[in-house]
Amino acid sequence: MEGDVVVFGQMGQYIGAGLAGIGSGAAAIGVGHVAGNYLAGALRNPSAAASQTATLFIGLAFAEALGIFAFLVSLLLMFAV
Amino acid sequence: MAEHTIEEEGGLVFHPLDQFIVKPLFGDGPVHWYTVTNVTLWMAIAVLCVVLVLVTGTRHRKVVPTKSQSIAELLYGFTYKMVEDVCGREGVKYFPYIMTIFVFILFANFLGLVPMSFSTTSQIAVTAVLGFGVFFAVTILGFVLNGAAFLGLFWMKDAPLVLRPIIAVIELISYFVRPVSHSIRLAGNIMAGHAVIKVFAGFAAIAAISPVSVLAITAIYGLEVLVAGIQAYVFTILTCVYLKDALHPSH
Numbered sequence: 338m339e340g341d342v343v344v345f346g347q348m349g350q351y352i353g354a355g356l357a358g359i360g361s362g363a364a365a366i367g368v369g370h371v372a373g374n375y376l377a378g379a380l381r382n383p384s385a386a387a388s389q390t391a392t393l394f395i396g397l398a399f400a401e402a403l404g405i406f407a408f409l410v411s412l413l414l415m416f417a418v
Numbered sequence: 419m420a421e422h423t424i425e426e427e428g429g430l431v432f433h434p435l436d437q438f439i440v441k442p443l444f445g446d447g448p449v450h451w452y453t454v455t456n457v458t459l460w461m462a463i464a465v466l467c468v469v470l471v472l473v474t475g476t477r478h479r480k481v482v483p484t485k486s487q488s489i490a491e492l493l494y495g496f497t498y499k500m501v502e503d504v505c506g507r508e509g510v511k512y513f514p515y516i517m518t519i520f521v522f523i524l525f526a527n528f529l530g531l532v533p534m535s536f537s538t539t540s541q542i543a544v545t546a547v548l549g550f551g552v553f554f555a556v557t558i559l560g561f562v563l564n565g566a567a568f569l570g571l572f573w574m575k576d577a578p579l580v581l582r583p584i585i586a587v588i589e590l591i592s593y594f595v596r597p598v599s600h601s602i603r604l605a606g607n608i609m610a611g612h613a614v615i616k617v618f619a620g621f622a623a624i625a626a627i628s629p630v631s632v633l634a635i636t637a638i639y640g641l642e643v644l645v646a647g648i649q650a651y652v653f654t655i656l657t658c659v660y661l662k663d664a665l666h667p668s669h
Binding site: 391395397406 | 435500503504599602603606607610648651652655656659
């Protein structure tokens with residue numbers, strides 16, 4: 338009975354870690370969205386594109402940070418909990 | 419928990435996260451705050467490289483720059499333009515701090531990519547010091563320069579009055595999450611990239627897929643070179659953005 342609880346707990350950890358991996362995919366959508374919209378805007382008005390690269394990278398960083406958080410959650414579930 | 423997973427992943431010869439273990443450089447006692455570890459060593463090497471490039475590179479300055487002088491000038495000019503673009507003329511006063519952060523992170527990231535080296539920026543302890551340093555510096559600076567008007571950062575003048583308290587709470591939370599996301603972004607990116615390389619390196623032990631895994635390591639290494647530069651840039655430009663908030667809280 339005691340062993341069952343431990344096994345179930347571990348199962349939950351691994352399932353949770355796997356589910357947290359979905360977050361990485363979601364962050365990929367976000368990053369693609371930012372970059373794609375930037376490119377769409379840059380192709381319409383190439384002269385304004387160069388001044389907006391800083392904003393592009395800030396947007397990418399914010400979108401990507403949440404994916405990294407998801408990765409961190411899955412690492413914590415695998416190794417720290 | 420950790421011993422358990424090593425047993426279960428029988429296919430891997432080593433664990434992908436083993437590369438991030440902080441070890442004392444001499445002997446193997448416990449790690450105290452003053453213990454010289456591999457992190458200390460590689461941070462010292464990063465500082466040494468920065469000094470080599472920036473100080474000795476610009477020692478004998480010429481109008482027509484030598485190779486090392488133009489690298490140093492390129493780094494300086496790039497950072498200077500970034501600070502000036504984001505923070506405006508008033509931000510240039512704080513340029514040395516931002517330049518220090520940028521060059522240190524850039525060199526630490528790239529040194530982490532040297533085979534058999536230790537990536538110091540993958541340690542949250544290292545990036546948290548940098549991130550919280552920026553957070554405290556910017557917050558204190560904001561209050562010193564603007565006094566109580568700095569709190570206008572959280573009180574949106576152009577929002578409807580009913581929504582302002584709600585927005586203030588959200589802004590306050592996002593302000594205090596900044597140092598956390600700022601430091602975890604850098605550490606997480608570097609750690610994730612290096613762990614992926616090690617996972618593929620583990621697959622190289624299986625003869626049938628080892629050519630594929632060597633190719634994959636090469637490709638991901640290329641990506642990591644890109645990430646190392648971009649993350650240093652992102653860390654620095656976010657520092658500039660936070661600094662801009664401190665200089666002009668009312669936008």
